[in-house]
Amino acid sequence: MDRRIEKSRQAIMDAFTKLMLEKDFEKITINEIAELANVNRGTVYSHYVDIFDLLNQCIENHLNKLFENCQPRGNDSSISGKDALCKTFNYLEQNAFFYSKMLMSKSITAFRNRLHALMVKSVEEQLDMNGITTDGNREIMVQYFASATIGVIEWWITNSMPYSSEYMAEQLLSLMERYQNVTAPLTRS
Amino acid sequence: MDRRIEKSRQAIMDAFTKLMLEKDFEKITINEIAELANVNRGTVYSHYVDIFDLLNQCIENHLNKLFENCQPRGNDSSISGKDALCKTFNYLEQNAFFYSKMLMSKSITAFRNRLHALMVKSVEEQLDMNGITTDGNREIMVQYFASATIGVIEWWITNSMPYSSEYMAEQLLSLMERYQNVTAPLTRS
DNA sequence: TCGATTTTGTTTATTAATCAACATATGTGA
DNA sequence: TCACATATGTTGATTAATAAACAAAATCGA
Incomplete structure (x- = not known):
């Protein structure tokens, strides 16, 4: 598979997991995740439909x-x-x-x-x-x-x-x- | 600047520095660097003309x-x-x-x-x-x-x-x- | 409550990264 | 020395990621 996909997914998932540990799920925004993962916000949406999909x-x-x-x-x-x-x-x-x-x-x-x-x-x-x-x-x-x-x-x-x-x-x-x-x-x- | 450029450069430079610490410069190959940096070999060449440029x-x-x-x-x-x-x-x-x-x-x-x-x-x-x-x-x-x-x-x-x-x-x-x-x-x- | 700010989700044009393929060069072991 | 393998450097087509802009929704603060 294209290594860009793997890298983006990993970065997003790592950022999300990290945020999950330090604050409540309801307080986590897609903006935050994208920022911490160092990817464009659009990239998050290209892999996950929304934050619930990301959670699942x-x-x-x-x-x-x-x-x-x-x-x-x-x-x-x-x-x-x-x-x-x-x-x-x-x-x-x-x-x-x-x-x-x-x-x-x-x-x-x-x-x-x-x-x-x-x-x-x-x-x-x-x-x-x-x-x-x-x-x-x-x-x-x-x-x-x-x-x-x-x-x-x-x-x-x-x-x-x-x-x-x-x-x-x-x-x-x-x-x-x-x-x-x-x-x-x-x-x- | 496009964050992809920054990320690629960082990954390549980190990989190169890491390899520099564990083996002699002459033994380091572009292939190795690309592999460790987890980028395509072509990406290395798009940022650096050769391994000497990378070293410099x-x-x-x-x-x-x-x-x-x-x-x-x-x-x-x-x-x-x-x-x-x-x-x-x-x-x-x-x-x-x-x-x-x-x-x-x-x-x-x-x-x-x-x-x-x-x-x-x-x-x-x-x-x-x-x-x-x-x-x-x-x-x-x-x-x-x-x-x-x-x-x-x-x-x-x-x-x-x-x-x-x-x-x-x-x-x-x-x-x-x-x-x-x-x-x-x-x-x- | 209302106005301001932030977040969301989507779109579009552009660009960097990817893969595959190639010819050439370098090096290595038999 | 000569196959054989590995590394180099380049190319072209394709794709994922990017930035920017947008309307709509949600959140916040006064």
Whole structure:
């Protein structure tokens, strides 16, 4: 792809993310973003229809990175479920400022919705991948695991990460293993 | 000016400076520079005729910053000659890696020549500014002060800055004050 | 509330950057 | 020494980014 596109997108997204950390979303203007990104205002509009589109793509980028982190590498299962989960918590820790802002913002509902949707999808994939069948209702089970995991993550982030990422991965894994052989809603063991 | 020009120049110059620090000038290629700067190779050629032009402009940029540092601020002489000289040594310290490379490189003669020329010009300006007249030969005096100052700077840089910049400024100032009321070849008192 | 300022979103002409292709030059290893 | 690879410098067609200008909407301050 034309490297200009990549550079502009990166500069705009970086500027937006930076502004997100230091002020409320409602206070951020396209002007500010363009100025900080050092691109023309028109360039912003050529990549994003408006600031909400920018927000959504920003969320999408971050959540993609989040869920990438918990995919076992390639075909070799050299990385265990616990390792992958640990990597995920490490990633969250490194980007805690961003995720904290997203979870605590009153005006941003898109983030929670998208996180939940992606988590549900991820849990379903893990169930399929591990060939898990259950007596109970599958739909409900998926919702159960997804919400449980998000709840733990949200609590950990918004409470300034009181435990290490290793410990969190351990505990979450242990909780999930109690019920089914679903070793992790995000990863396979 | 079109911000694209500024951004491209900056990216290219940054990449070149970075490469200068980690390898010899002769080993640096335009391809490398373009790659590291993340610009098309043609863009490099649209700003610089060849790698020697790039080197010269790089030297020019750095030396301009060097001599900017020792100009007293604006019209108010709130910053004394010593302070300005101190700022100059501080700047040299911060960019010691670059200046050391330049001074020690066998293949780069342009840097020493340009440094000497700018130093001579600076000494002449300081003489004029302070209205200094002397019995001796002015030309020779200018050469004397210019070479003396460069010699001290070169020794300090290539010997890993054995004294603090404050001390160096002090000592150099004191040496120059012994002869004329030329308080500093780089600054006015 | 009202006037002023800022922001938004869009358009247009212009320009810099891009990619691909090329011939030439330089250098490198067998 | 001679292929082979890499680097140089240039060209032309295409595209993304730019600045400037604009009307409309939103925000702000008095």
